[in-house]
Amino acid sequence: MFRTHRHLNSWDPFRELQLIKDQMGKLLGNVSGAPESFGYPVNIWSDDDGYVLTLEIPGLDADSINVNVENNQVSIEAEKKDSIPEGVAVHRKECGTGKMTCAYQLPSHIDQSKVAASYKNGVLSLTLPKSQEAKARKIKITA
Numbered sequence: 001m002f003r004t005h006r007h008l009n010s011w012d013p014f015r016e017l018q019l020i021k022d023q024m025g026k027l028l029g030n031v032s033g034a035p036e037s038f039g040y041p042v043n044i045w046s047d048d049d050g051y052v053l054t055l056e057i058p059g060l061d062a063d064s065i066n067v068n069v070e071n072n073q074v075s076i077e078a079e080k081k082d083s084i085p086e087g088v089a090v091h092r093k094e095c096g097t098g099k100m101t102c103a104y105q106l107p108s109h110i111d112q113s114k115v116a117a118s119y120k121n122g123v124l125s126l127t128l129p130k131s132q133e134a135k136a137r138k139i140k141i142t143a
Contacts, residue, residue: 040055040056040057041055041056042054042055042056042102042104044104044106046106046107046130048130049129049130050110050111050127050128050129050130051106051110051126051127051128051130052125052126052127052128053074053104053124053125053126053128054123054124054125054126055076055102055123055124055126056122056123056124057078057100057122057123057124058122059080059083059095059122060078060079060080060119060122062119064078064079064080064081065077065078065119065124066078067115067117067124067126069110069112069115069128070112071109071110072105072106072107072108072109072110073103073104073105073106074103074104074106074110074126074128075101075102075103076101076102076103076124077099077100077101078099078100078101079098079099079100080095080096080097080098080100081097082097083095106128108130108131109130109131109133110128110129110130110131111129111130111131111132114129115127115128115129
């Protein structure tokens with residue numbers, strides 16, 4: 001008698017839908033005209049003083065990037081222009097173009113007056129100091 005072992009793989013319909021959406025986006029581009037969400041790698045870390053956010057967005061001019069901070073939300077908008085001149089035959093086009101946007105919610109409020117941003121070698125770096133109210137304070141206990 002032979003026994004067959006069936007391994008059940010869990011099927012995630014939402015993952016499948018996301019894969020279909022990604023593939024359609026690659027085929028059709030952004031046909032809706034709405035800003036696309038970033039698909040670029042981001043790192044966010046913090047210490048007692050604040051947060052650092054680094055976002056890899058190569059191929060942009062620093063002037064085409066807008067950063068907005070409100071309370072504990074950081075919003076980034078950018079526009080990537082097409083580098084292919086008009087009137088030429090395109091044999092392959094994988095580099096995305098158009099308006100892009102993303103937003104990140106941080107655990108505490110930011111001191112907007114001290115936010116610093118730089119863009120070097122395709123990496124946007126934001127230094128986001130915590131507001132005084134958000135910083136941990138040592139409370140002196142009196143006896």
